[in-house]
Amino acid sequence: MLTTTPRIEASSHAIAELVSIEPATGMEVWRGLCGDVDDTVARARRAWAGWAAQPLSTRIELVRRFANELRKDAEPLALLVARETGKPLWDARGEIDGAVARVEVAVRGYAERTAQRRLDSALQGTAALRHKPHGVMAIITSFDLPAEGPVRQIVPALIAGNAVILKPSPRTPATAEAVIRCIHRAGIPASVAQLLIGDATHGRDLAAHDGVDGVLFSGSSQVGLALNRRLAAQPGKVVALELGGNSPIVVWDTPKISDVAALVVQSAFTGAGQRAAAARRLIVRDTMYDAVVGEVQRLCDNLIVGAPLDDPAPFMGPVIDNDAADGLTESFVYLLSHGGRAIRHLLRPRGELPFLSPALIDVTGMADRPDVELFGPILQIVRVGDFDEALAVANATRFGLAAALVGGTPQDYNRFWAQLRAGVVNWNRPTHGVSPASPMGGLGLSGNHRPGGFYTADHCAYPVSSAEIDQPRASIGIGLKP
Numbered sequence: 001m002l003t004t005t006p007r008i009e010a011s012s013h014a015i016a017e018l019v020s021i022e023p024a025t026g027m028e029v030w031r032g033l034c035g036d037v038d039d040t041v042a043r044a045r046r047a048w049a050g051w052a053a054q055p056l057s058t059r060i061e062l063v064r065r066f067a068n069e070l071r072k073d074a075e076p077l078a079l080l081v082a083r084e085t086g087k088p089l090w091d092a093r094g095e096i097d098g099a100v101a102r103v104e105v106a107v108r109g110y111a112e113r114t115a116q117r118r119l120d121s122a123l124q125g126t127a128a129l130r131h132k133p134h135g136v137m138a139i140i141t142s143f144d145l146p147a148e149g150p151v152r153q154i155v156p157a158l159i160a161g162n163a164v165i166l167k168p169s170p171r172t173p174a175t176a177e178a179v180i181r182c183i184h185r186a187g188i189p190a191s192v193a194q195l196l197i198g199d200a201t202h203g204r205d206l207a208a209h210d211g212v213d214g215v216l217f218s219g220s221s222q223v224g225l226a227l228n229r230r231l232a233a234q235p236g237k238v239v240a241l242e243l244g245g246n247s248p249i250v251v252w253d254t255p256k257i258s259d260v261a262a263l264v265v266q267s268a269f270t271g272a273g274q275r276a277a278a279a280r281r282l283i284v285r286d287t288m289y290d291a292v293v294g295e296v297q298r299l300c301d302n303l304i305v306g307a308p309l310d311d312p313a314p315f316m317g318p319v320i321d322n323d324a325a326d327g328l329t330e331s332f333v334y335l336l337s338h339g340g341r342a343i344r345h346l347l348r349p350r351g352e353l354p355f356l357s358p359a360l361i362d363v364t365g366m367a368d369r370p371d372v373e374l375f376g377p378i379l380q381i382v383r384v385g386d387f388d389e390a391l392a393v394a395n396a397t398r399f400g401l402a403a404a405l406v407g408g409t410p411q412d413y414n415r416f417w418a419q420l421r422a423g424v425v426n427w428n429r430p431t432h433g434v435s436p437a438s439p440m441g442g443l444g445l446s447g448n449h450r451p452g453g454f455y456t457a458d459h460c461a462y463p464v465s466s467a468e469i470d471q472p473r474a475s476i477g478i479g480l481k482p
Contacts, residue, residue, distance in 0.1 A: 021321065022086070024086045025307070026352070029083055044164075045136055052161035062158075065187060070151075078095070082317075091270070098436065102151045102436055103151070114457050114461050116129060141153070141166070141169060141219070157214075161461070214240075215238070240456075247279050248403050249430075249431055257288075257291050265358075267431040272318065273316075277401055297360060316358070325376075328374060395421055402432065405426070407428070441453070
């Protein structure tokens with residue numbers, strides 16, 4: 001059976017204590033008690049109105065102070081991210097830089113997406129548009145970006161005037177705690193920005209709580225769909241889902257084979273393939289197949305897989321835990337036994353730890369290619385004969401997060417952009433190459449048409465239209481008895 005790798009653990013009973021384990025060593029990183037959902041929500045409800053009453057300029061000043069606190073702690077935060085996720089230190093440093101940059105992006109995004117507007121109409125008064133915060137926002141995040149992921153959702157929610165409750169992945173609680181600590185040091189009240197430690201049960205109970213007005217969720221499609229179904233009877237609760245993908249990278253006519261291979265490897269194997277927008281499928285023209293796949297294989301053979309602080313620095317670290325590694329291994333075996341042809345096997349170089357080698361498997365001959373998100377370093381390859389077939393294969397998925405075309409002409413890219421069902425469509429860039437100042441989201445099983453990134457402000461405040469005049473002025477000019 002082909003298995004996916006959920007980014008939020010599934011369990012039926014809440015746990016009392018949580019332990020975070022370093023994937024690269026198996027050592028304990030952090031240990032702490034789980035929180036109480038009811039108490040946490042009650043504190044947030046008491047606090048949010050006072051926070052919303054603060055001038056917008058005050059809230060913006062405080063989130064900018066938060067960015068400064070992140071800068072002060074950049075190196076220890078990066079080290080913590082590297083230890084808790086297993087990603088290389090260079091990658092973790094980039095994540096902290098990205099988290100800092102997200103603050104100013106959120107300030108600009110709120111100003112653009114929720115701008116106040118007035119239209120004067122003489123005796124008819126004024127038409128006004130302003131925005132209000134929802135109240136208490138639950139922010140439920142995954143482990144792949146344990147610092148940047150929460151920041152890109154927390155900051156827009158705080159700017160809008162909401163109280164926030166961060167429920168991080170049970171695999172990365174230490175990083176979440178460090179981020180919340182920086183928020184409090186910046187002067188944002190502890191009751192306005194809270195941390196709820198817990199497992200999947202805590203996350204489900206938080207999302208469904210009557211005292212929560214909105215849910216910003218990032219994680220696996222399975223969990224996102226379950227949340228969406230559970231919250232369907234609460235239409236007053238805003239729900240924004242940033243889910244996974246089965247993203248294609250299509251390679252077409254180009255002589256720059258080494259550049260193609262680098263883009264493919266970056267798309268598929270950065271972060272050990274544990275990125276929502278990672279390329280899961282390489283679709284390549286048959287006339288270029290041998291050259292492209294051969295160069296990708298050669299580059300994979302030279303990638304260093306190692307611990308975060310190894311010297312020389314690794315390209316990729318382990319996956320998040322042994323359960324994830326076991327599930328990916330089973331999935332690779334499933335592909336092999338159902339018509340896949342291994343080009344580069346998925347290996348466990350350190351059997352007791354969740355390190356995996358980058359794997360390549362040709363699934364062109366599979367009668368029924370599975371449409372699932374394999375959240376790890378497995379790249380499936382499909383050989384096609386013409387561009388129409390490439391587009392059809394790329395769109396043969398229920399997901400719709402990201403897609404990239406490498407090579408081809410401007411006319412090819414115009415067709416690709418127009419016909420691909422995805423929220424991110426790139427040309428000669430990796431699948432996850434998106435500016436922080438852009439919206440980020442997908443359709444189908446990748447989201448519910450509520451993109452994050454620059455558009456997160458859309459989910460954190462709701463528009464209020466007003467007709468206003470400083471004195472009552474009205475008359476009834478028809479339908480009255482003489």
